[in-house]
Amino acid sequence: MQHEITRLTSENLDLRESIDKQTDQIRKLKKLLKVYAKKLKDGEAAEIAAELEGEENAAASGDAIATVIHRERSYMGMLEYKKEDEGALIKNLILDLKPKISTGHIPGLPAYILFMCVRHTDYVNDDEKVKSLLTSTINGIKKVVKRHSDDLERITMWLANTCRLLHTLKQYSGEKQFQAENTSKQTEQSLRNFDLSEYRQVFSDLAVWNYQALMKLMEELIQNSIVPAILEHEAIAGLTASKPSGLRGRASSNAKEMEDGKDSQISLDALMRVQKYKSLDALMRVLNSYMRIVKQHAVDPELVKQIFRQLFYYLCAGALNNLLLRKDMCNWSKGMQIRYNLSHLEQWLRDNSLHEFGAQAALEPIIQASQLLQARKTDSDVESICDMCSKLTTAQIVKILNIYTPVDEFEERVPIAFIRKIQARLKTRDSQQVSSTAGTASSTTLLLDTKYSYPVTFPFNPSSVALETISVPDQLHLGFLVRH
Structure with missing residues (x-):
């Protein structure tokens, strides 16, 4: 024991x-x-x-030995790389970078890393190295945008980073006009040996090219939603029963088909006709998705305003052009439905604080067209109608009045005499000012130019991020960079 x-x-x-x-x-x-x-x-x-x-x-x-106290290292905000690693830098940071990795770090991190590499080449005064780096960067961004021309997030990411690199080249150029908001440390970190003003213009052109690629893709993705969401969506109960004869039968029978379930094999045509009742929500979801993406990648606020102004012009042009070519859309009840649908777009702009920056104005032509459909059309209304339709051309106003189709026995077609009075009044208006919808339209313009683009600008937007605090994440696979 x-x-x-x-x-x-x-x-x-x-x-x-x-x-x-x-x-x-x-x-x-x-x-x-x-x-x-x-x-x-x-x-x-x-x-x-x-x-x-x-x-x-x-x-x-238990030994009483004096210890060495480690001092915190101070960095200069530069990254060194060997010339032979330039290809790996471009590949890992530009060509292979995925948006979900980029959004996990500070906004504009790729642009900051590239500029910190530029700063080191300036520090050692290696002009051949900086030329090669900037040229490879430009070519890499072009290549990745072309390769992923259908990837909205990737194009947005490189538009944001191209703009950030452009702003950073200005902020650290040493020019007084770009140093107003700099800290003393940022001013000390200005380039010493290189004048990269010519490259700034190249990056500005690259940003314009990226912007155009982004708008092209956004417009392609939203194109098929315009007519169903703005013109065909019927959210106000009771107005659909007043459709012109010949248009009522098939649509109502298809809807009844869906409700009663009489035909288990519903045709695609019937499905699409009923789907229009959800189309406005679909358009709003697309707009929300666009806004989420530009915010995630920290696109400059001034550029966000320009993106949605251009997008809302495209929505307006597509909707108005279709309205002018469709007789079945030109009646009082449709005017009411269209105006209601447009009010959702206006509210979306207000919710996102974009209503005062051109996007609301871009919608005015289709808004005024919907109001024209609802307006009383008597001789005493000639003046008020012409004043109300200030963003529509003479040709557009006359076209809508000519194809206006009453939906019930209480309405009549617009009299020819009334249309002539409108034309006479508009002739006076046109002689006093050049009527313009997108800045280029004349009084005889009927359809809006869907290819029209507002000039895009990139106002200087300095950053408060201190370069010396930036470290390179392991996910970027840039272990060959040496931090200074």
């Missing part, structure tokens, strides 16, 4: 010693974890870990 007690006591002591060692190890690991969480700077965590280990060893040995 005594022998068994001795054995158990010995085992107990061994276990206590093991627990003490593990407790010490846990304490050390917790300290290391705090260091990694707080610092997140290349090289520092390993050095501080070594320091902590030295402190632990000193404490364990």
